[in-house]
Amino acid sequence: MCGIVGIFARSYVNQTLFDALTVLQHRGQDAAGIVTSEGNRFFMRKDNGLVNEVFRTRHMKRLVGNLGIGHVRYPTAGSSSSAEAQPFYVNSPYGIALAHNGNLTNAEQLADDIFRADLRHINTTSDSEVLLNVFAHELQQLGKLNPSPEDIFAAVAKVHQRCQGGYAVVAIITGYGVLAFRDPHGIRPLVYGQRIVNGQAEYMVASESVALDTSGFAKVRDIVPGEAIFIDRDGGLHLQQCTQQQMLAPCLFEYVYLARPDSIIDGVSVHESRMLMGVRLAEKVLKEMPNHDIDVVIPIPDTSRTSALEMAHTLGVTFREGFIKNRYIGRTFIMPGQTQRKKSVRQKLNPIASEFKDKVVMLVDDSIVRGTTSKQIIEMARDAGARKVYFASAAPEVRFPNVYGIDMPTASELVAHGRTAKEVGDYIGCDWMLYQDLDDLKSCVTQLNPAITAFDTCVFDGQYVTGTVDRAYLDRLEQKRSDDAKNPLNNADPDADIDSDTSADLHTRIE
Ligand SMILES: O=P(O)(O)OC[C@H]1O[C@H](OP(=O)(O)OP(=O)(O)O)[C@H](O)[C@@H]1O
Ligand SMILES: NC(=O)CC[C@H](N)C(=O)O
Numbered sequence: 227m228c229g230i231v232g233i234f235a236r237s238y239v240n241q242t243l244f245d246a247l248t249v250l251q252h253r254g255q256d257a258a259g260i261v262t263s264e265g266n267r268f269f270m271r272k273d274n275g276l277v278n279e280v281f282r283t284r285h286m287k288r289l290v291g292n293l294g295i296g297h298v299r300y301p302t303a304g305s306s307s308s309a310e311a312q313p314f315y316v317n318s319p320y321g322i323a324l325a326h327n328g329n330l331t332n333a334e335q336l337a338d339d340i341f342r343a344d345l346r347h348i349n350t351t352s353d354s355e356v357l358l359n360v361f362a363h364e365l366q367q368l369g370k371l372n373p374s375p376e377d378i379f380a381a382v383a384k385v386h387q388r389c390q391g392g393y394a395v396v397a398i399i400t401g402y403g404v405l406a407f408r409d410p411h412g413i414r415p416l417v418y419g420q421r422i423v424n425g426q427a428e429y430m431v432a433s434e435s436v437a438l439d440t441s442g443f444a445k446v447r448d449i450v451p452g453e454a455i456f457i458d459r460d461g462g463l464h465l466q467q468c469t470q471q472q473m474l475a476p477c478l479f480e481y482v483y484l485a486r487p488d489s490i491i492d493g494v495s496v497h498e499s500r501m502l503m504g505v506r507l508a509e510k511v512l513k514e515m516p517n518h519d520i521d522v523v524i525p526i527p528d529t530s531r532t533s534a535l536e537m538a539h540t541l542g543v544t545f546r547e548g549f550i551k552n553r554y555i556g557r558t559f560i561m562p563g564q565t566q567r568k569k570s571v572r573q574k575l576n577p578i579a580s581e582f583k584d585k586v587v588m589l590v591d592d593s594i595v596r597g598t599t600s601k602q603i604i605e606m607a608r609d610a611g612a613r614k615v616y617f618a619s620a621a622p623e624v625r626f627p628n629v630y631g632i633d634m635p636t637a638s639e640l641v642a643h644g645r646t647a648k649e650v651g652d653y654i655g656c657d658w659m660l661y662q663d664l665d666d667l668k669s670c671v672t673q674l675n676p677a678i679t680a681f682d683t684c685v686f687d688g689q690y691v692t693g694t695v696d697r698a699y700l701d702r703l704e705q706k707r708s709d710d711a712k713n714p715l716n717n718a719d720p721d722a723d724i725d726s727d728t729s730a731d732l733h734t735r736i737e
């Protein structure tokens with residue numbers, strides 16, 4: 227779940243890209259990058275770090291041009307090396323820079339085909355570099371000196387035929403315009419908006435509508451699954467469906483945890499869906515324990531706040547903030563290693579003892595994935611004097627790997643894998659464990675937009691909507707990306723020697 231943004235404007239886009247990436251920071255904290263384009267030149271800056279660490283004034287000054295794309299990264303493939311920060315660039319055809327949110331499930335096969343059949347070199351282990359090269363190859367095959375929007379859409383159609391998995395993409399084609407497209411299942415979100423400046427239209431495409439809001443763009447609509455949008459160098463807007471196999475199946479976990487609550491994804495307010503999750507949880511409490519003895523409902527900040535408040539309202543029980551969140555620590559779940567995640571929970575959250583002392587507390591979180599947060603939080607609640615600690619999760623048991631852009635590659639790292647709800651409760655140390663039912667969770671979104679009839683729910687039920695994920699792939703993924711396998715990559719940078727050109731500012735002149 228990286229964050230992506232693309233802009234066509236009538237003046238320099240560097241500051242607006244920076245601002246948009248800042249509000250998409252919750253989607254990726256590992257690396258950030260921007261490419262802008264002026265005339266036939268690209269200007270790139272990307273590196274590991276948060277947005278405000280990667281872009282200093284000297285970098286911003288060099289990012290000139292009225293077209294640009296940006297990316298914040300949370301790795302799901304390859305390494306955390308700065309060489310795999312995005313956007314990626316190829317010089318042929320035309321000069322293309324591309325940024326990607328999602329994960330390709332056939333990246334290995336494609337990388338092989340690209341080398342053997344398309345004679346293209348891939349310099350990293352990133353699936354996004356593979357995607358860029360597939361697109362570049364297909365555009366090159368058309369052999370046009372001046373590609374039309376139809377040519378560009380034809381190349382996107384080929385990408386849909388060759389690439390499997392989840393992908394929302396933004397790209398710049400030097401001298402031609404800004405392109406964005408969404409995979410045929412619409413697994414990862416993508417939305418576009420418009421603003422009028424001095425009587426002329428400007429456009430932004432972004433992972434989440436919050437990026438449009440904060441930069442003064444009015445949301446036009448979501449890009450539909452399989453669709454592509456191209457804004458040419460003169461500001462002409464072109465939209466086209468590029469597949470006949472489209473079926474909307476957005477990732478349900480976006481609503482649970484990934485997205486910001488003030489975003490609207492596929493016509494559904496993330497905030498309102500989280501409110502409904504709280505209502506459904508309360509209904510389940512009343513069904514399973516009609517004479518419950520809960521004194522207070524306490525959220526585990528940040529994401530569960532919305533659901534916890536509505537749960538308390540529906541139960542008619544007091545809602546209290548019992549944990550104070552250190553605002554300078556980022557999201558722990560998307561941190562790269564378990565040691566760092568574990569340490570960060572304690573640095574991030576601290577209890578207010580008086581809210582726990584002698585009380586029966588219902589702690590609410592949006593989800594339990596590895597159990598890193600819940601186990602430590604329950605200990606803190608008991609140390610603070612809670613009489614009993616109940617725990618509710620607004621999402622069902624997370625039992626299966628995600629292969630579409632969330633870094634949950636290994637079933638055995640998931641606390642609910644091979645455990646019943648009761649066993650998870652015992653493991654994390656609570657007196658009662660309550661999980662949302664999957665159908666109830668789905669209804670929290672479909673109630674707000676009945677047109678959504680399917681979801682990517684793989685982490686809950688092991689059903690992979692693309693139909694292309696088999697046991698062998700999951701085994702390979704586990705070998706490559708489990709915490710143990712990733713450790714050496716996180717501790718040392720194997721690409722240190724060949725990294726320097728791509729991680730520094732790259733000024734590419736196309737003669
Ligand atoms: O079971 P775990 O592996 O601990 O993962 C689940 C936890 O991680 C996330 O919080 P995070 O700190 O990432 O972000 P937040 O501040 O948005 O809640 C999520 O909201 C849960 O609290
Ligand atoms: N979380 C994502 O969307 C990751 C994008 C891409 N697969 C990468 O690892 O850089």
Ligand SMILES: [Mg+2]
Pocket residue numbers: 526527528529530591592599
């Ligand atoms: Mg959390």
